[in-house]
Amino acid sequence: MTRKIGIAVFPGFQALDLAITAVFELANEPGAAAVYEVEIVSEGGGLVRSSFGPALDSRAFGSAAYDTLFVCGAIGVPQASAGLLEFVRLASVRSRRVAAICTGAFILADAGLLAGRRATTHWARARELQRLHPAVRVEEDRIFIEDRGIWTSAGMTACMDLALAIVEADLGVETARSIAKRLVMYHLRSGGQSQYSAMLELRPSSDRIQRALSFARENLRLELSVEQLAERASLSPRQFSRSFRAETGQSPAKAIEALRVEAARLMIEAGRLSNEEIARETGFGDPDRMRRAFVRAIGQPPQTVRRGARQAAA
Template identity: 75%
Template sequence: MTRRIGIVIFPGFQALDLAVGTVFELANDAMGMPAYAIEIVSERGGLIASSFGAAVDSRPFGAADFDTLFICGTSAVFEDSPGLVAFVRHAAAVSRRVAAICTGAFVAAEAGLLDGRRATTHWAKARELQRRFPAVRVEEDRIFIEDRGVWTSAGMTACIDLALAIVEADLGPDVARDIARRMVMYHLRTGGQSQYSAMLEMRPSSDRIQRALAFARENLRLELTVERLAEAASLSPRQFSRAFRAETGQSPAKAIETLRVEAARRLIEEGRLPNDAIARETGFADPDRMRRAFLRTIGQPPQAVRRSARSAAAA
């Protein structure tokens, strides 16, 4: 069976969102058959300019009975056209799934698809989405969310995570992992994972400090002393400590704690391991140390994160 994938574009759409097409292209290759057929559509058809000016050909809106309809986002929220909103509303009634990428959630909300549903969007636009559409249950710090056949995702590269999750639902986890490897992705991000990244927030500028942080993230179970991190960076401990604080604005000890909390939070949200196992896996040694680090870093204990993840999964 070939599933029809519709991708809705409009003037100024974010070109990166078309990466979802690559996910389904590679799914076809992995399966050795046309598991998906991709169609790019727009209100009037023809060439549509993306956010950086490159134009993409499209066919005009017509039959909307797709297996999955993707709504692209934009770099800034734009005024939805009545024709676009009407098409999305109709497509939701006759298609199996609708997926809104980034600010595409505003189009879905305008069409009434998100009323009473959990949804997410780019972190920078989440509160505006909630303000404009109070009937939507916006969760601003999620990679993607599925609620009763309607999927929404964060911005930019989160569209790839969303498409991979849809492939996994259709064809299984082995196919999704194979596609992620082909796309040279570091790992498959779950929908419940935070949009926030401690590694990006630190913004180290030199290769040596980046190398030390990468070593730390891959070896959180070890005792990550300044001496060990300095060795990974090929610096003396004194040089390393001085350079690390200058480039990240924090001490190595604080940075390692933040990385451990981020990793532990992800494992808690996945829900497969108890807290004592997660504490060992992420280098906290025991749950009490992990609890204190959570309170310092994110202001809530691991139990609260677990309850929130369970509530979201139940919803």
Template identity: 60%
Template sequence: MKKIGLVVFPGFQVLDLVAATAFELANAAAQRPVYDVHLLSEGGGLVTSSSGVRVETERFADPAFDTVMTMGAMDVAPSTPGLLAFLNKARAASRRTASICTGAFVLAEAGLLDGRRATTHWAFARNMQQQFPKIKVQEDKIYIVDDDVWTSAGMTAGIDLCLALIEADLGVEISRTIAKKLVVYHRRTGGQSQFSALLELEPKSDRIQTALAYARENLQKDLSVESLAEVARLSPRQFSRAFRSETGQSPAKAIENLRVEAARIMIDEGEHPIDIVARETGFSDPERMRRAFLRAFGQPPQAIKRAARLRQVA
């Protein structure tokens, strides 16, 4: 059985404990006890979160775990020497070390991120880079894996991190099953931006939201105004007018942004030729995708692909 240590401290963010649920669901999906989850703290006993919710914990002892994961906090504060000492011991004795959200600051204080790529909540990323210049902070990533050290962005990105950990252990089907039970899309890739084209649109009505959700899940299909209007159960004219009113964009521009976002993720993963990326994300040909990338990023897909390769080597 894989022993999981979730590390908390006074003022931790209780949402990060969704990690415990992800591992619990993994046991259910695998139909066997794969993970043994322990909630840990320096002093043991009850620990109070930033919201005032108190959780029962075990005192630091044996540092040997399969995975030790540090929770984050709403406000970043210096860690205690005891916490940092335990994490260093656990790093040496365990298979994997991870953090959710600003838990990366705790790993950074312990020196566990020196020379590594890491991420954290976007609002704290630049501060982290300034405080810890030895870390290669990538502020616009959902999660990053650098050897056996995993870090994630803030809040719900911890779910993506846990799903990725579980997928590495048990396979993609188990991970998908858990995502369905958590009622989330199957995990976002690590290279995906913390910001989403859908979040920027923020439609107000259910009909426009439904059309956009359909578009994101069907990028390879015809996503003309007529087809999206049919999904929204509106006439093309009504749909175009409502869409622009609610999002500030034309349907064509919004679909292009969704396709560019999906293409950028595939390119950042570094595993797909440009023509395959264009086809999989609904661009009719690589040239059309190139023009869309120039409008969105000011550089072609090939330049972004080269940069992604350099990051992987660094």
């Protein structure tokens, strides 16, 4: 059975959102019957200019029923035309799934599809979505969310995670993992995973500090004292502490705690280890120390994160 995928674009759509087509392309095994057929659609058809400039050819909206309709996002908050909103409303009836990429969630919300539902979008726009649409249960720190057939994703590259999750739902986790591997993606991210990265937040400018941070992330079980990290950076402990704060804006101790919280959170969301095991693996030593670090870093204890991951999985 071939599943028909529609991707709705509009003037100023974010070009990166079309990366999802690579996921569906790789799901179609060479020589076999196509699993997915992708069609780009727009209100007027023809060439539609992207946010970056290049235009994409499209087919005009019609009465075709899609297995899944994706709605692209924009760099800012998209201003959907009446025709696009009506098309999206009809698609919610005709299609098995409707999915919004990044700020495409604003279009679904404007069309009335997200009222009473959980949804996410780019972290920089999440609070604006909540302000404009108070009936939507916006969860700003999620990669993607599915709620009763309506899917939404975080910004930019999270569209790939959304597409892989849909392929996983259709064809199984092994197929999705195989596609992720061929796309050279680091791993298959669950929807409940955080949009943030501790390493990206730190952004050291020198190779020395980056080397010390990479060592820390790969060896979280160790004590990771300033002396250990300074040795990796080929600096004295005093020079290291001064350079680290100048480049990252944080003390080494605070940065290491952020890396440990991030690693522990991923393990909790995976659901395979107990809090005691996770505390040992990530260098916290005991669950109570880990709990205090979680409250400081993200404002909630590990048990709340675990409960949220279970609810998302359910």
